[in-house]
Amino acid sequence: MSIPAPAPQHRRQRYFFDNERVLGPLLLFPAVVYIIALVGFPLILAVLYAFSDVTVGDPRIRGTENFVGFENFRDVFNDGVFRKALRNTIVFTLVSQVFVIVFANVLALVLSADFHGKRLVRFLVLLPWTTPIALGVLGWFWMLDSVYSPIDYIMRRMGLLGPDSMFGPGRNMYWLGKSDLAQAAVVVVHIWRTLPLATVILLAGLSSIPQDVKDAANVDGAGFWRQLFYIRLPLLLPIMAVATLFSLVFTFTDLTVSLVLTRGGPVNDTQVLSTWAYFKGIQGGNLAQGAAIALFLLPVLIAIAIGMLRLARRSEND
Amino acid sequence: MAIVETRKITKEFDGGAVKVVKDIDIKTVDGEFLVLLGPSGCGKTTLLRMIGGLEHPTSGQILIADQVVNHLPPRARQIAMVFQSYALYPHMNVKGNIAFPLKAANIDKEEQKRRVDWAAGILGIDHLLDRKPRQLSGGQRQRVALARALVREPNVFLLDEPLSNLDAQRRASARDELQRFQHEIGTTTIYVTHDQVEAMGMGHRIAVIEGGTVRQIGTPRDIYEDPADTFVATFLGSPPMNLIPRGDELIGFRPENFHLAPDGGVDSSTSLSFKLTSIREEYLGSEKLVYGELEGERTVARMAANADVPAAEGGEVTLFVDNADLRVFDRESGLRKESAPATIATGSGS
Numbered sequence: 001m002s003i004p005a006p007a008p009q010h011r012r013q014r015y016f017f018d019n020e021r022v023l024g025p026l027l028l029f030p031a032v033v034y035i036i037a038l039v040g041f042p043l044i045l046a047v048l049y050a051f052s053d054v055t056v057g058d059p060r061i062r063g064t065e066n067f068v069g070f071e072n073f074r075d076v077f078n079d080g081v082f083r084k085a086l087r088n089t090i091v092f093t094l095v096s097q098v099f100v101i102v103f104a105n106v107l108a109l110v111l112s113a114d115f116h117g118k119r120l121v122r123f124l125v126l127l128p129w130t131t132p133i134a135l136g137v138l139g140w141f142w143m144l145d146s147v148y149s150p151i152d153y154i155m156r157r158m159g160l161l162g163p164d165s166m167f168g169p170g171r172n173m174y175w176l177g178k179s180d181l182a183q184a185a186v187v188v189v190h191i192w193r194t195l196p197l198a199t200v201i202l203l204a205g206l207s208s209i210p211q212d213v214k215d216a217a218n219v220d221g222a223g224f225w226r227q228l229f230y231i232r233l234p235l236l237l238p239i240m241a242v243a244t245l246f247s248l249v250f251t252f253t254d255l256t257v258s259l260v261l262t263r264g265g266p267v268n269d270t271q272v273l274s275t276w277a278y279f280k281g282i283q284g285g286n287l288a289q290g291a292a293i294a295l296f297l298l299p300v301l302i303a304i305a306i307g308m309l310r311l312a313r314r315s316e317n318d
Numbered sequence: 319m320a321i322v323e324t325r326k327i328t329k330e331f332d333g334g335a336v337k338v339v340k341d342i343d344i345k346t347v348d349g350e351f352l353v354l355l356g357p358s359g360c361g362k363t364t365l366l367r368m369i370g371g372l373e374h375p376t377s378g379q380i381l382i383a384d385q386v387v388n389h390l391p392p393r394a395r396q397i398a399m400v401f402q403s404y405a406l407y408p409h410m411n412v413k414g415n416i417a418f419p420l421k422a423a424n425i426d427k428e429e430q431k432r433r434v435d436w437a438a439g440i441l442g443i444d445h446l447l448d449r450k451p452r453q454l455s456g457g458q459r460q461r462v463a464l465a466r467a468l469v470r471e472p473n474v475f476l477l478d479e480p481l482s483n484l485d486a487q488r489r490a491s492a493r494d495e496l497q498r499f500q501h502e503i504g505t506t507t508i509y510v511t512h513d514q515v516e517a518m519g520m521g522h523r524i525a526v527i528e529g530g531t532v533r534q535i536g537t538p539r540d541i542y543e544d545p546a547d548t549f550v551a552t553f554l555g556s557p558p559m560n561l562i563p564r565g566d567e568l569i570g571f572r573p574e575n576f577h578l579a580p581d582g583g584v585d586s587s588t589s590l591s592f593k594l595t596s597i598r599e600e601y602l603g604s605e606k607l608v609y610g611e612l613e614g615e616r617t618v619a620r621m622a623a624n625a626d627v628p629a630a631e632g633g634e635v636t637l638f639v640d641n642a643d644l645r646v647f648d649r650e651s652g653l654r655k656e657s658a659p660a661t662i663a664t665g666s667g668s
Binding site: 217 | 367370371372391392393397398399401402403404405406407408409418419421422423466470
């Protein structure tokens, strides 16, 4: 049976979308619109705002008289809270990432081994990642409550908290009320949040190491530690870099943890750039300074983006 | 140097649902080149991995140098293995790859360097020591893998299809090199392959494995000329042995054992004659293969290229086979029977 040849005009229509010059732009169009509208436009707006004197009450830029040069950046930088927020952002990010790398490697190694209930454990490890950030942080907020904290309760029952105990006479730790504890709490929540993703990425990396290579290392006489440090970790390095870059971005730009958990307190000791930009720009009404604060994130993010692209290119070339 | 022995070794997967290796008994001779030959999925690689300690046998014993090694991890077995993929460490250069087993054994730096240079020298890869594996050709990678196996001065070499990733031309020379190399160092070697040419050309002895059992073990000549069953008879040789049913027996003979009847006729007491209906001819230069039908069976004859055989379809030719070249198998079990020329002669009917 032969297929009847389609009429010429039909044929043209039918093959119209086979043309890459038509189909390519067509398929890319929604993504491009999305990025321009939701990423490009706000970014340009932020840059404009950062060099202007706009406020929430008067957000319009009318002409050159609204532009104030680097004044916002000067003001922002002369503010002690900003410097604290900048330092916190960097310290929180770096400290949490060091822990994430170590824990994610350990977890990935454990989860790549065969044991009963492996799937369940994997599922549980991944859960924090699937929870909306705000909800997860709210959970932590309750866990660290100044009066009803279940952690405090457990510590009391174990005799670690209360009169004549290791952590002092008080009945509560006041996790979010003391600077060092609040900072530690923010770091811990960041670790809790980014660990699952890093673990899953590393787990994928581990399973991509060929069985033959592991077997060869076995036969070649390498024990567990030698295999870990000479074979597995070096082979995981590129994947680890990807995981780290992802977590860096997530942690560095995160607003929710500090905002929900501590609102930047106590006394701005857990303030980070994003919360400070929010408090200054939106709550304080000074849009221009808020934008300037937020723009401080940009160089770091650009550096990370370049790092990611390099990695991607290198793995393409290999 | 060491003797490797397996005693009733068995490997099951999925709690006994799949038996990959069944009660295999093999014992090497010291310094021997033993080839495990079989089709893919026959269990030969699993057997090798069990000897290497990468798989645990379900039952049975493995002995290396008269010691039961079942409980020993691979690194304690004094073996070296070359994998089909070569399994080089991609992040280390050639030197690092070759030195890795020495580092793992905590051998001092100077001795490491000496042995790396020695192994690289034997395999002719001294000039590649600073390269990464991805910068090497297949043949070079294979030599690096061999050098890495060699530096440990192991008791036993286990090679898992090390030539299968090479192109045909390179494979022939690698075969020669590998065999010379084994001869020089004289280490007991167990070599897994599905390629009969490799097996025949390299092995002192061949163990033909199929369905998880050893069908036959012997020298290449034994196995080719006196196959123990119809599987071995048809697995080795290209084209394989012809098998012609006669009653409850199968008469087997190699395609090259066909001869044209000489002018004086055939002595029916020492040979058997067949009428072959030619179907197709394959010209191979120095020889030709004549495909035909013989008593309803597809049959192949290997003849000199100038042999006077009707090439046209349907052409008939009378060929004979010496009784000494005939092998008799039980039709039911496929197992070899002692050939009795009388039976063959009376059963021939032509």
